[in-house]
Amino acid sequence: MSKKALFDKVWDSHVVSSIENGPQILYIDQHLIHEVTSPQAFNELERRGIPIFRPDQIVATADHNTPTLNQDQPIKDALSRKQLEQLSQNCEKNNITLYELGHKYNGIVHVMAPELGITQPGITMVCGDSHTSTHGAFGAIAFGIGTSQVAQVFASQCLLLKKPKSLRVTVNGTLKKGVLPKDVILYIISKLGTNSGTGYFCEYAGSVFENMSMEGRMTVCNMSIEMGARGGMIAPDQTTFDYIKEREFAPKGKAFEEKVAYWKTLPTDEGAIFDKEYVFDADDIEPMITYGTNPGMGIKITEAIPEEDTLSFNKSLQYMNFSAGERLIDKPINYVFIGSCTNSRIEDFRVAASFIKGKQKAENVTAWLVPGSKQVEAQIIKEGLKDIFDEAGFQLRQPGCSACLAMNEDKIPQGEYCVSTSNRNFEGRQGQGSRTILASPLVAAATAVEGKIVDITEHLN
Amino acid sequence: MEKFTTLISTAVPLNIENVDTDQIIPARFLKATDKKGFGDNLFRDWRFNKDGSENKDFNLNKAQYTGSILVAGDNFGCGSSREHAAWAIAGYGFKVVVSSFFADIFKGNALNNGLLPVQVSEGFLNDLMTIIESNPSSKIEVDLSNQTISVLDSELSESFEIDAYKKTCLINGYDDIDYLINNKELIEAFEAQKTY
Numbered sequence: 227m228s229k230k231a232l233f234d235k236v237w238d239s240h241v242v243s244s245i246e247n248g249p250q251i252l253y254i255d256q257h258l259i260h261e262v263t264s265p266q267a268f269n270e271l272e273r274r275g276i277p278i279f280r281p282d283q284i285v286a287t288a289d290h291n292t293p294t295l296n297q298d299q300p301i302k303d304a305l306s307r308k309q310l311e312q313l314s315q316n317c318e319k320n321n322i323t324l325y326e327l328g329h330k331y332n333g334i335v336h337v338m339a340p341e342l343g344i345t346q347p348g349i350t351m352v353c354g355d356s357h358t359s360t361h362g363a364f365g366a367i368a369f370g371i372g373t374s375q376v377a378q379v380f381a382s383q384c385l386l387l388k389k390p391k392s393l394r395v396t397v398n399g400t401l402k403k404g405v406l407p408k409d410v411i412l413y414i415i416s417k418l419g420t421n422s423g424t425g426y427f428c429e430y431a432g433s434v435f436e437n438m439s440m441e442g443r444m445t446v447c448n449m450s451i452e453m454g455a456r457g458g459m460i461a462p463d464q465t466t467f468d469y470i471k472e473r474e475f476a477p478k479g480k481a482f483e484e485k486v487a488y489w490k491t492l493p494t495d496e497g498a499i500f501d502k503e504y505v506f507d508a509d510d511i512e513p514m515i516t517y518g519t520n521p522g523m524g525i526k527i528t529e530a531i532p533e534e535d536t537l538s539f540n541k542s543l544q545y546m547n548f549s550a551g552e553r554l555i556d557k558p559i560n561y562v563f564i565g566s567c568t569n570s571r572i573e574d575f576r577v578a579a580s581f582i583k584g585k586q587k588a589e590n591v592t593a594w595l596v597p598g599s600k601q602v603e604a605q606i607i608k609e610g611l612k613d614i615f616d617e618a619g620f621q622l623r624q625p626g627c628s629a630c631l632a633m634n635e636d637k638i639p640q641g642e643y644c645v646s647t648s649n650r651n652f653e654g655r656q657g658q659g660s661r662t663i664l665a666s667p668l669v670a671a672a673t674a675v676e677g678k679i680v681d682i683t684e685h686l687n
Numbered sequence: 688m689e690k691f692t693t694l695i696s697t698a699v700p701l702n703i704e705n706v707d708t709d710q711i712i713p714a715r716f717l718k719a720t721d722k723k724g725f726g727d728n729l730f731r732d733w734r735f736n737k738d739g740s741e742n743k744d745f746n747l748n749k750a751q752y753t754g755s756i757l758v759a760g761d762n763f764g765c766g767s768s769r770e771h772a773a774w775a776i777a778g779y780g781f782k783v784v785v786s787s788f789f790a791d792i793f794k795g796n797a798l799n800n801g802l803l804p805v806q807v808s809e810g811f812l813n814d815l816m817t818i819i820e821s822n823p824s825s826k827i828e829v830d831l832s833n834q835t836i837s838v839l840d841s842e843l844s845e846s847f848e849i850d851a852y853k854k855t856c857l858i859n860g861y862d863d864i865d866y867l868i869n870n871k872e873l874i875e876a877f878e879a880q881k882t883y
């Protein structure tokens with residue numbers, strides 16, 4: 227028997243058929259939808275008179291557009307409101323489960339689905355959102371699709387695709403104190419660049435990922451798209467099984483045991499061949515931040531911005547108002563955002579709270595803490611973290627994508643810097659003219675307390 | 688979907704690398720529930736100044752640059768999966784985007800909307816950029832059947848790759864949904880005997 231990688235095992239078991247010299251028909255087990263990228267797909271099907279093929283394999287949530295304050299009141303923005311209404315109507319008409327705004331299971335699509343046990347090892351999963359790669363943390367093949375493809379899955383529960391190539395990133399060793407999963411992925415992207423993964427599915431392997439929590443694994447897989455890869459994957463293990471067990475949609479009892487037995491067959495066989503391999507050492511990874519306008523422009527927090535004389539590099543620094551050779555330590559920062567599908571899970575808020583406890587937010591800083599889901603929000607309150615945040619002057623808001631893409635009112639003003647736990651530092655991503663510095667929740671919390679970027683390693687006891 | 692075979696047109700150069708989907712169509716314009724009108728906001732924050740006036744320095748606003756071919760720097764379309772980016776480019780009137788590298792999802796989205804992504808070598812892209820910038824009225828021919836892109840009245844020509852299945856779709860103007868629906872029996876049979 228040939229040696230197979232995790233990715234191959236899952237992909238190959240989902241191929242319905244292959245077109246000669248063309249793509250394959252890939253079966254999709256789970257389809258997640260949200261308000262922004264689904265309406266045109268529903269319209270398309272309606273226009274062509276095609277019914278939704280498998281409505282019970284679709285789960286919907288409202289997240290991109292939703293306000294993070296006063297969610298119980300009608301939405302002020304007429305266009306946003308219309309988008310949400312349309313989602314509700316479409317779901318109702320087509321018998322699709324929807325966790326709408328205010329529902330106890332509502333949240334960012336990539337936070338709520340794993341939390342409910344919808345995300346499981348060995349399945350294929352898609353969503354009209356590039357950060358669907360997040361779900362690969364469970365050993366699923368999960369990737370973002372465009373709206374035409376959303377319509378295809380609606381119509382047939384399948385997609386026409388060419389099998390991507392495989393890539394493995396191995397990180398061995400033990401992470402240093404203060405180095406979080408976010409730093410690991412920012413480090414990898416800073417080394418590999420933003421298009422090294424294009425055309426590939428990436429498996430993360432090695433002791434660093436084996437020892438990571440599911441939350442951390444999701445943070446890593448989430449940003450696979452930021453190096454161009456369609457998805458990321460981590461082999462399922464006991465950590466995965468323990469996370470899934472007893473969740474709402476998880477198989478129960480004997481059915482669960484049977485699944486686990488199957489899931490245990492999925493990890494990459496020893497000796498399997500990848501199209502590309504990279505190996506890093508945990509010892510080289512330190513807390514990271516970005517200085518430019520793509521996620522590959524990352525440095526160790528204590529490092530100086532590198533010199534590079536290209537058009538796009540200079541354009542990027544000009545936008546950020548930074549110069550080559552400059553250090554960002556002590557740079558005053560007025561906005562801090564802890565949230566987004568990268569870092570809005572309970573563990574992220576625990577990390578932030580453990581640093582913030584007993585301290586005060588700096589006067590100059592506006593700090594938004596936006597949980598990824600209603601369940602995370604409830605947990606924050608239950609664990610008493612909210613009290614810590616309140617006492618320190620932080621604002622805990624209601625769940626949603628929020629300032630990650632600033633489609634709602636949560637926008638960073640023109641010209642302001644924001645230290646953000648989200649995944650993209652593109653020009654204007656967090657609001658027109660805003661300047662995003664990506665970092666871990668720990669670095670973000672420290673920035674909010676100090677009012678400037680600090681060397682986090684000096685602030686850990 | 689509109690059929691695509693051959694296109695002869697002038698081109699607009701956009702000599703910027705890593706053009707991401709947030710630049711192509713900023714998120715605040717994603718609230719529409721149909722596909723129309725996105726062209727008006729293509730490259731919104733580059734095309735317009737803060738006061739809403741046109742940014743005269745941006746190539747799309749320069750009178751000398753016209754046509755339905757956009758020639759862009761490396762790694763075009765990176766970032767989000769929003770198909771609104773392809774709708775915006777097509778809606779503005781482009782039929783072809785040329786670059787030395789396209790992000791995966793963008794490429795697929797473009798093809799699904801009859802917008803042809805033509806991936807060329809870095810050398811060809813540089814030469815093409817120079818020719819258009821020095822002579823904006825240069826005509827470029829994109830021949831899908833023969834998979835070639837050439838600058839008319841010049842030596843500059845290169846062949847490009849395209850998935851055979853996608854090529855057939857574009858030339859005939861049909862899409863993946865048609866294909867999948869015709870295979871429903873296969874799909875149902877697969878569901879009945881899934882092995883996982």
Ligand code: SF4
Pocket residue numbers: 289290334335336355357566567568626627628630631648649
């Ligand atoms: S949090 Fe940001 S990256 Fe994640 S799904 Fe929402 S908008 Fe996309």
